[in-house]
Structures are given as structure tokens and as C-alpha cells.
Amino acid sequence: MRSEVRWRLCWENELELADHVELAEFFRKTYGPTGVFNAKPFEGSRSWAGARPELRAIAYDSSGVAAHMGLLRRFIKVDGVDLLVAELGLYGVRPNLEGLGIAHSIHVMFPTLQELQVPFAFGTVRPELRKHIARFGRHGMVTILSEIRVRSTLPHARIDLPPTRVEDPLVIVLPVGRSMSDWPTGTMIDRNGPEL
Template identity: 80%
Template structure:
């Protein structure tokens, strides 16, 4: 039997220190199995990896946090066009609930995206997650774009690394206030900041 979860939408300034600590533990457990490096940003009470979200969708069940998705409004540059988006990221599901599905968190976020009046939601995922995302895309809500180079800054300036990194990630676009035909053409996206 599938466990019941309740979703909560929280603006970042509504979270208490105890919320950040609980989220930090959640992300360590959710991201740790994919590699120690992926869990490293979540130290102390830091409940974000790169850019800090402004809004979070958090699912709870009887065992605590079950799933999470963050949202951050920003302008990205697609080719030569500055495009307003709501970046979705910092997605995680507690390992014992794999299969809860990204679709649940996007459905929770959709009314908020519409209220915010953003033309598109945008996110990136590793190529290893393509089949997972394609299952959701077959319902026609999102478009998956490949062959796009996405550039972003590192969360902190470091002497031993260049300040920016470029990755060939899968780009996910969800039309909210405009149609997909309005998405700018381009093979590069510049976040002009750290990824969410």
C-alpha cells in the first residue's frame, strides 16, 4: 500500500532553523547514495546546494520529509535572449519512497507557477535520469531538450577551480504562461548564477 503524503508550500523566509536541519538530513540521505560528493553541500544547517530557492514544495509522511522540490525565479540567457523562468530543482525523494514521482511535485507547484505569472518553468537533469523524466513527459506537460550546453557559476568562488562550469544536461521546459513555440531557440543556456 502506498504511503500517504501531505504537501506543504513554504517560502524560504518562513522556514525555521529546525526546518533547515531536517531538510539537510533529508538531502544527505537522498543524495548520499548517488555519491558522497552529492551530499557534501548539505553540511551543518545548509539545506541548499547551489542557489538558494525562494519557494519549496515539501512532502511529509509519518516518517518526516518524503520529497522536496525548490523553485527560484530568475532570468536565464537562451542563445541571445534573456528569458524569465521559474527554475525547478533541488529535487529529492527519500530512498524508501522511490517512485513517488517528480510528477507529484510538479503538480503541486503548477498552481503556484501560474500565480507567479512566469512564462516557463525550467530545470536540468543528468542524462542518467532521461527515462525517469520521459515517463512524465509523455503526458505532454514538459518538453525535454537535449544537445544544449548549460553554463552556471559555482556556488562559491574558489582558487582551485574556474568560476563557471558548462554541462551538457537534459533541459526540461514546462510552458506556464506561454506556449512552447515561444521558447527561444539556442543551443546554449547561461544561468548567470549557480544552479538550483
């Protein structure tokens, strides 16, 4: 039986060192099974992988952190068109709470997205998560876009790698202050920064 979950919305500067340590451990355990490389950014007390979120939705239960979603406002370019978005990412849920899912995270975050007056929330996921996201999207809250390339900067400048990478993820768009018909058409999104 699942324990009761409580959600906490907090700005990044409200987190204490103990919060970062707990979140880093949560991400190592959550992302580690998908590959050692995926857990590596969360060594020590680092509770982010690429860009650092400005706002977090964190679910807790009697065992600690149960789920997490980060938010970062930024301008992206969709085929050269500047667009303000709230990027959603750094998503994770403890394996024993799979039903808690992304839908709960977004429902908790949605009133804050409205307060921030962003036209859209945006995020990317691996194509392997299509079925998971499609289950959530069937209620019409999000639109899933495919065949769109996304260019991001690497979190750290390295002499052995180019400064940017281009991927073909699933793009998820959540209309907040505007309708989906206002989302620019295009096949390339420039994040102009590292992935959240």
C-alpha cells in the same frame, strides 16, 4: 504500504532552523547514495546546494520529509535572449517512495507557477535520468531538450577553479504562461548564477 503524504508549499523565509536541519538530513540521505560529493553541500543545517530556493514544495509523511522540490525565479539567456523562468531543482524523493516522483511535485507547484506569472519553468537533470523524466513527459506537460549546453557559476568563488562551468544536461521546460513555441531556439543557456 505507504503512509499518507501531505504537501507544504512554503517561502524560504517561512522555514525555521528545525526545518533546515530536517531538510539537510533528507538531502544527505537522498543524494549521498549517488556519491559522497553530492551529499557534502548539505552538511550541518544547510538545506540547499547551489542557489538558494525562494519557494519549496515539501512532502511529509509519518517518517518526516518524503520529497522536495525548490523554485527560484531568475532570468536566463538562451543564445543571448533574456528569458524569465522559474527554475525548478533541488529535487529529491525518499527511495521507499519512488512512485511519488517529480510529477507529484510539479502538480503541487503548478498553481503557484501560474500565480507567479512566469512564462516557463525550467530545470536540468543528469542524462542518466532520461527514462525517469520521459515517463513524466509522456503526458505532454514537459518538453525534454538535449544537446544544449548550460553555463552556471560555481556556488563559491574558488582560486583553484574557473568561476563558471559548462555542462550537457537534459533541459526540461514546462510552459506556464506561454506556449512551447515561444521558447527561444539555441544551443547554449546561461544561467547567470549557480544551479538551484
